Amino acid sequence: MVKRKLGALEKVEADLPNLQHKIRRDPKSYIEDFRAQHYQYESHREIYMAAPSSATDTGLISLRDLIDFISHVADCYPGICKDFPQQLIDMLMQHHLVLETELREKLVGSLVLLKKKDLLDSATLLHTLFPILISTPSKTLRALLFQKILSELRTANSKTTNHKLNRTMQTVLFNLVTSDRTSAKGLWAIKITRELWKRQIWTEAKAVEVMKEAALSQNEKVIIGGVRFFLGGDKEREELEDEDSEEEVNVGQVKHQLTINKKTRKKARTAEKAIKAVRNKERKKGNPSPLNFSALHLLHDPQGFAENMFFKHLQNGKSNLKLEQKLQVLQLVSRLVGLHKLHIMPLYSYFQKFLTPRQPSVTSFLASLAQASHDLVPPDVLEPLVQKIANEFVSEASAGEVATAGLNAIREICVRQPLAIEETLLQDLVMYKKSKDKGVMMASKGLLSLYRDVGAQMLKKRDRGKEAAMSLRAGERQERRYGEQAVGEIEGLELLAKWKDEERRKKNIENGLPSDAEDNEEENDEADWAAWNVEDDEDSDVDGEWINVEDDADIVLSDSEDEGKPASKKAKQEEEDKKEADKEIDFMKLATTRILTPADLAKLTELRAQAAANATLPGNKGRVAAPWTSRHTDDPLTAGEIEGLAALSAAKATREERIAHAREGKTDRSEHMSKEARRKERKEEQGKSTTNKEKARKKNFLMTLGKARSKNKRSLVETRAVLRAHVDRGKRGGRRGNVGQ
């Protein structure tokens, strides 16, 4: 009999990977072998479980290999392996403290694999992994588990939101945080929640509730983790979203490369993937973007939460937070107060003792104070604070930065509650506009222009400016009383009204009617209803980046401070003002008497964008919205803003700082390259080749040396021949010649 030839792999005594491969191809034939391996696993497990801590390596095959093998092929034999996941879970849960690291990691990996093969549901998996995550002392295992838990939650939510799983997991996290408030274990709840929040997998109130409980815990790490989430979680989320949308694949380029480069299966696959990604993205673009409320808005009981935070971590003498941490808590509390217009009266008296220039990081305190003030705070609570800031910070003797910070803080408070300052104090502070220090001057001017807007009658007459003075005289601008609310309106509605008016006028002119004539409403209405939907071409027009910008915006550099204007003009102005007042009522009518069609709304957004673009033109400098009006209510006020232009008032900036400051607005030096150089750079970036000329120019000097030398040694005859050849070549049209033409 001929000796049977053995395959290379069969020679190995115990080759589980080979068996695994064969089972994958033909599970039915190898069932006996698998059964044997399963018994093998069972006996190894028995051996192992008898003494998990002192287990020795058993010969050729370790339990680890067997677990790996079985978990890879378990889906082929569901009957034999029905207890397998549970056994792994038991092993991990009971002995994770004593198991050797490699086996432990293999167990975790195998469980995840079994979940992937649907032999285990994700709830069970998470209920197994999570308790170990918070109890194990091993750092590597924790890192592994954390990563696995996160990826599990992500995959579970990848197709559709798995509400059930999310809810159970959130409950587990909530219980973890609330069960033992002194332990640092809540940190894991924070880490997981924050990560999932960032990836927009969890966007519900329940996740916020977990963080809220974390912020109210007694462990400082947990507290700060929770507070940080509220202060920065949403920003993080936005950034991640931006990052995701940034990475773009150029499909055209990929396709082009595919035609040129060597065709491999891998390249084809990458191209396919890129095309798919782009297609997906396009589909996503069409979808309405999911509503993502910020965490601060999803809080259930902001008043209670803010009060709890304040009394527990700030007012409480026993709380052992450091100043930095306290500041963060304070930031959160004040932000909540400002955002939800809460009333925590002790908060303001709490600020009192921190408002001195010698207090470390006082600008943060000032920012928090400003954040905590809103128009429903009683002015008599804020008044002493403003007074104190003015006394402590703003004086001729104090340094420029200090005064700037004080003035900025007062301005920020007064933006939110204009009644917080007394008339005399305001007039005093406004006097600083003549200060030599630029920072102080700017800050003071900021305060001045604010009060021209919101309470011109409190200013001295000569400070009021033209517009404010005139509107005061006309009596249309009145002091806002405490608690008075502005009438709600649709942003940009007056633009729409104006546009409609113009359109009608145009139509009337076309029809030969006087431009002011009222056309019959019905007809107009009908036309409007006909244009209910946004037409496609119109839509694309809106989507496109093109916005009409007034090209003849008259550039008027009028200083609003100068007052001397001819009386006749004044009268005219008044008339105009009156007209404007009429218009105001008019456009409100638009909103109250008619239903705005989608077409109207589309036009409205377009007009708004146009107006915003116009506002940035240099000609409209005066009309640029003040910085405090452009702020979104969700954005925090930072210490940097309070410091404001303190950099300007700092006389002793170092040279580097000055250079950096000078360079700030300027473009990069490299942008001033020649066209040729820039072209070359771009080519190099794209990995394109160079021309022959460039190659010749770059050629190593030593390589050219030989030829140059030999040229010197040429005889006259040779030189002649070469020159002739050159002329001849020129006539022919290069080396190849113009033969075909």
Next chain:
Amino acid sequence: MGSSSKRKKDKQKDFQKPKLKVGKTKAKPDNYTDTSFKSKSIVLTQQSLHLAAPTSNATFTHNLSLLSAKSDSQRRDSLAYLTTSISSRPVNSPLPQPVSVILPSLLPLILDGATSVRTQLLKLLRTLPPGDVEDHVAQLLPYVRAGMTHLAADIRSSAVEILSWMVEAAGESTVSCAGGWIKTLNCFLSVLGWHTEESSQWSSSRASFGKSGSQGKPMVKTLGALAMFLDAGIGKPSVDGVDSEMSGEDESPDWPFPLCQTAQHMISDSSTPFAYLNLFGKPRDEEGEMYETREDRYRVFSTRFQPAIERGIKSAREEGGELGRASSGVSKVLKEAIAYGPGP
């Protein structure tokens, strides 16, 4: 080809004769390696130097520790030493170390990759006194079962040999210890490939995986072991066994007349009399349960294994040859057991 003057000079340098000077040390060659070293202290590893030779007990312990050595020849030699020292000890003297100390280091060797180690191991096991083995069967069995289902055929066959030794030495405790009956029978079925109807047919392409054993006729050996195992488990109780069982009921020669059934109230002979209560272990499932009486074992056997084994025997007989002859041994045991029925 170096054309530059620099390279030419470099080349020239190689062929220049080094100049030697009187009174100066010779220049070191280019490829000189500095092997000198400095050290602040010299550490001597601890040595145990004795004038007297180590006692036999000490060498025994030393060799026991060498069983986990990396090289297989070392392991084999240690095993050989242990074997000779056990077998050559004076009659009726105790072992140099108790079995409970020796066994833990022997167990992993059941799954050892080297054949020579395993054969030597079997020799060593055979020298152990059977009475001492009886208490440690429960420890041995998982390793033997792991060996029986090992991918390597050699390990499988040697594990079967060890099992047959166990049945010889301590048959009753082998079949009655926890997991000893069902799990071991399962392993037998898997070694023989008798689990399903399909795979037990001789014509079926037995796609057995792994290296086929170098020592031939593993099936024959396995069938022999199975016969012994079944005999120990469900065979007709021998006359001695009946006698000892009945001894409690009949008047026993050890206890005088007024004492009856006293043996039941005395301290038990076995080392773990209450093992069946499983006070400290994990809860057992059906397969891991202890089946202490023949009746229990027979019940389990008839419901779970009888059809498969009968089917397997039949096909083995049909195959004929040595295998068929070996199968007749099993069928004989089986017939007797069935004839005896579930018990008296």
